[in-house]
Amino acid sequence: MSKVNMLAHRMATKAIQLVDASGNPVVGKEVEMKxxxxxxxFGCGIFDVIDVANKKVPADRxxxxxxxxxxxxxxxxxxxxxxxxxxxxxxxxxxxxxxLQTAAKWLKDRNIxxxxxxxCWHTLTAPWLLDMTNEEILRAQFDRIKRxxxxxxxxxxxxxxxxxxxxxxxxxxxDNGITRISQDLxxxxxxxxxxxxxxxxxxxxxxxxxxxNTSINYEILIDGCLNAGISIDAIGIQSHQHQGYWxxxxxxxxxxxxxxxxxxxxxxxxTLTSGHxxxxxxxxxxxxxxxxxxxxxxxxxxxxxxxxxxxxxxFEHPLxxxxxxxxxxDDGAWLGAPAGFLRKDNSEKPSYQVLKKLIxxxxxxxxxxxxxxxxxxxxxxxxGDYELICEGEKVSFKLEGSGERVQLVL
Amino acid sequence: MSKVNMLAHRMATKAIQLVDASGNPVVGKEVEMKxxxxxxxFGCGIFDVIDVANKKVPADRxxxxxxxxxxxxxxxxxxxxxxxxxxxxxxxxxxxxxxLQTAAKWLKDRNIxxxxxxxCWHTLTAPWLLDMTNEEILRAQFDRIKRxxxxxxxxxxxxxxxxxxxxxxxxxxxDNGITRISQDLxxxxxxxxxxxxxxxxxxxxxxxxxxxNTSINYEILIDGCLNAGISIDAIGIQSHQHQGYWxxxxxxxxxxxxxxxxxxxxxxxxTLTSGHxxxxxxxxxxxxxxxxxxxxxxxxxxxxxxxxxxxxxxFEHPLxxxxxxxxxxDDGAWLGAPAGFLRKDNSEKPSYQVLKKLIxxxxxxxxxxxxxxxxxxxxxxxxGDYELICEGEKVSFKLEGSGERVQLVL
Numbered sequence: 103m104s105k106v107n108m109l110a111h112r113m114a115t116k117a118i119q120l121v122d123a124s125g126n127p128v129v130g131k132e133v134e135m136k137x138x139x140x141x142x143x144f145g146c147g148i149f150d151v152i153d154v155a156n157k158k159v160p161a162d163r164x165x166x167x168x169x170x171x172x173x174x175x176x177x178x179x180x181x182x183x184x185x186x187x188x189x190x191x192x193x194x195x196x197x198x199x200x201x202l203q204t205a206a207k208w209l210k211d212r213n214i215x216x217x218x219x220x221x222c223w224h225t226l227t228a229p230w231l232l233d234m235t236n237e238e239i240l241r242a243q244f245d246r247i248k249r250x251x252x253x254x255x256x257x258x259x260x261x262x263x264x265x266x267x268x269x270x271x272x273x274x275x276x277d278n279g280i281t282r283i284s285q286d287l288x289x290x291x292x293x294x295x296x297x298x299x300x301x302x303x304x305x306x307x308x309x310x311x312x313x314x315n316t317s318i319n320y321e322i323l324i325d326g327c328l329n330a331g332i333s334i335d336a337i338g339i340q341s342h343q344h345q346g347y348w349x350x351x352x353x354x355x356x357x358x359x360x361x362x363x364x365x366x367x368x369x370x371x372x373t374l375t376s377g378h379x380x381x382x383x384x385x386x387x388x389x390x391x392x393x394x395x396x397x398x399x400x401x402x403x404x405x406x407x408x409x410x411x412x413x414x415x416x417f418e419h420p421l422x423x424x425x426x427x428x429x430x431x432d433d434g435a436w437l438g439a440p441a442g443f444l445r446k447d448n449s450e451k452p453s454y455q456v457l458k459k460l461i462x463x464x465x466x467x468x469x470x471x472x473x474x475x476x477x478x479x480x481x482x483x484x485x486g487d488y489e490l491i492c493e494g495e496k497v498s499f500k501l502e503g504s505g506e507r508v509q510l511v512l
Numbered sequence: 513m514s515k516v517n518m519l520a521h522r523m524a525t526k527a528i529q530l531v532d533a534s535g536n537p538v539v540g541k542e543v544e545m546k547x548x549x550x551x552x553x554f555g556c557g558i559f560d561v562i563d564v565a566n567k568k569v570p571a572d573r574x575x576x577x578x579x580x581x582x583x584x585x586x587x588x589x590x591x592x593x594x595x596x597x598x599x600x601x602x603x604x605x606x607x608x609x610x611x612l613q614t615a616a617k618w619l620k621d622r623n624i625x626x627x628x629x630x631x632c633w634h635t636l637t638a639p640w641l642l643d644m645t646n647e648e649i650l651r652a653q654f655d656r657i658k659r660x661x662x663x664x665x666x667x668x669x670x671x672x673x674x675x676x677x678x679x680x681x682x683x684x685x686x687d688n689g690i691t692r693i694s695q696d697l698x699x700x701x702x703x704x705x706x707x708x709x710x711x712x713x714x715x716x717x718x719x720x721x722x723x724x725n726t727s728i729n730y731e732i733l734i735d736g737c738l739n740a741g742i743s744i745d746a747i748g749i750q751s752h753q754h755q756g757y758w759x760x761x762x763x764x765x766x767x768x769x770x771x772x773x774x775x776x777x778x779x780x781x782x783t784l785t786s787g788h789x790x791x792x793x794x795x796x797x798x799x800x801x802x803x804x805x806x807x808x809x810x811x812x813x814x815x816x817x818x819x820x821x822x823x824x825x826x827f828e829h830p831l832x833x834x835x836x837x838x839x840x841x842d843d844g845a846w847l848g849a850p851a852g853f854l855r856k857d858n859s860e861k862p863s864y865q866v867l868k869k870l871i872x873x874x875x876x877x878x879x880x881x882x883x884x885x886x887x888x889x890x891x892x893x894x895x896g897d898y899e900l901i902c903e904g905e906k907v908s909f910k911l912e913g914s915g916e917r918v919q920l921v922l
Contacts, residue, residue, distance in 0.1 A: 326736015
């Protein structure tokens with residue numbers, strides 16, 4: 103009972119009226135209503151799609167990669183694709199547009215919502231920016247946004263517009279074009295410019311600010327952006343927990359602080375590993391590179407418990423609209439960490455099964471009923487897409503939080 | 513030579529033409545030009561003025577307090593007076609307006625520029641705000657600004673509008689009315705409101721944002737405020753160094769970071785003690801209360817060196833326009849620290865003498881010259897007020913960075 107109440111914001115109760123082609127109520131018939139998708143975005147980074155969709159996977163690896171993607175599709179309804187400038191356009195003027203379009207379309211065809219990550223970031227940015235003046239860098243960045251946001255409109259309508267701005271102007275590990283222009287524009291200034299440009303070329307898109315910094319720094323930055331009139335559609339929060347699970351207390355504290363803006367929150371990059379913890383003294387996660395970081399049975403149990411707890415807290419929170427796990431499989435995972443839901447051989451870890459149970463069973467609706475004299479059957483279910491089956495006929499509909507009754511023509 | 517260059521922004525070279533009452537040049541006369549005040553604000557907290565100006569000092573202490581103020585007047589040209597709401601208006605509706613006006617006038621009559629500190633702060637705020645709704649607290653805060661800024665216009669035209677906003681909404685040592693409304697408005701929101709109201713009632717005033725937090729938090733907050741269109745006249749930086757002198761490196765690093773906004777910088781609350789250092793593990797300086805915190809000869813020498821170095825760096829920095837030392841004397845100093853330029857018996861510490869030499873000798877101009885055939889004598893000097901003496905006559909003028917030659921009528 104208390105669990106249902108905690109999820110009330112994820113559900114709706116609605117009268118579904120069935121009529122025939124002539125508009126007459128379909129009376130006294132058995133119906134089955136089965137949820138086929140969630141409104142909530144259960145996402146994952148899935149860069150492997152690019153080679154598969156573009157048929158670039160070596161023959162001896164194809165079955166393996168296809169199996170991996172099947173398991174991805176069994177669980178998730180959202181994907182993040184990489185748009186790191188330095189990789190997307192390694193050579194100036196030769197963007198990997200076609201390849202990424204093919205990947206995005208592959209996902210879209212399979213009912214997966216796609217996010218592009220990121221349009222502006224100081225890491226993995228184009229090295230050739232370093233040969234430009236700051237004015238030229240800014241123009242190149244604007245052109246990049248115009249080109250990519252336009253080229254992917256309809257395929258990708260959610261963007262991490264700008265990434266890690268808290269550290270951007272003081273990032274000093276190596277010189278790069280984006281840090282240079284962020285110093286000129288200031289933090290709020292560069293966010294303002296990048297959001298304005300992205301909005302211009304895809305006004306309906308969902309635009310995120312994204313950061314790994316969950317301290318007061320990020321709060322103050324968001325506060326400044328909102329007061330400066332920047333329209334942020336969702337606050338992106340990274341949660342790479344290679345150094346240990348935040349735990350309930352920190353998770354709730356972070357949610358509490360970032361909820362104060364009243365904006366949707368996306369957990370954009372979640373990592374919970376099934377291996378030993380990265381030492382706490384490592385400041386930049388990228389500095390921890392080891393030859394072998396094994397997934398162990400003991401830690402797989404821990405990961406499953408943490409995944410269950412964390413996803414439950416996030417799904418229960420009214421402002422969270424998306425959770426994206428960063429690495430789907432240990433095969434190719436960031437930093438070589440055992441951060442996936444699959445092991446390197448594609449076998450499912452307990453975390454995969456736990457999450458599948460949550461998404462596909464506990465938080466999914468499968469309802470059987472009988473239409474009344476008005477042809478109405480009442481559905482209380484989780485928000486999302488449904489398939490209604492009656493007398494061998496199949497109709498699709500969407501269960502939304504708002505709106506009147508739904509009328510379906512069989 | 514290099515020293516002169518470092519101070520070029522504090523100086524001007526100008527032709528001063530002397531004419532007689534009929535407008536004829538005063539030719540070939542010896543003139544003496546003596547600086548009487550600085551454009552730069554050398555300030556100090558000097559709350560003792562209130563009782564002296566209001567004749568409330570016990571008879572047996574009056575000579576002592578007068579001696580203290582004489583030494584203050586010998587050194588400084590700016591003062592900070594306290595407007596802590598909980599002390600200024602301990603009982604609702606009974607503000608200490610008259611007393612503070614008398615004190616501000618006492619200072620103004622002695623050519624001391626006065627700043628009011630602060631109009632909005634969560635510490636030392638009026639306890640009776642706690643009985644109000646948040647809407648009422650905000651209205652009371654607005655009314656307070658309207659009343660005090662209006663009542664002191666002309667006497668006090670510089671205000672620390674709002675103090676320590678970085679910590680304000682998360683301040684949790686005790687409940688208070690200002691933290692409550694800062695949570696409603698957000699950081700940039702409360703700054704925006706308080707600046708707007710202060711500006712409304714004294715459009716020409718110099719308005720400061722002030723904070724002890726010199727981290728990236730404060731940078732991001734200022735960036736947000738500026739992007740939100742808040743017109744901050746000067747960035748206030750507190751530098752209470754009870755736990756040890758920042759040193760050149762940190763001082764220059766802080767100046768560097770806060771210079772990026774191109775705004776004037778005021779060091780609003782400077783403390784360098786002549787005693788042992790407060791332990792580093794103390795987080796809130798207010799938590800360190802000891803019965804006796806002696807000033808020692810050894811540490812007085814250290815303080816003098818630190819004062820000399822710090823004031824020199826600040827005076828050389830083109831964006832710094834004011835330095836205010838928080839405690840003029842150990843007698844009554846904040847936290848009982850030996851933080852003054854005077855010892856408890858009014859005797860001058862080496863720091864007093866060092867600073868006096870800087871302000872009154874090294875950075876002060878006293879020029880003798882002879883008018884030429886046009887009655888002109890050239891003055892290269894530090895910006896500020898001057899007295900010109902020629903043939904027993906005395907004329908006052910201001911040496912400013914901009915503008916044409918100065919014509920004076922003897």
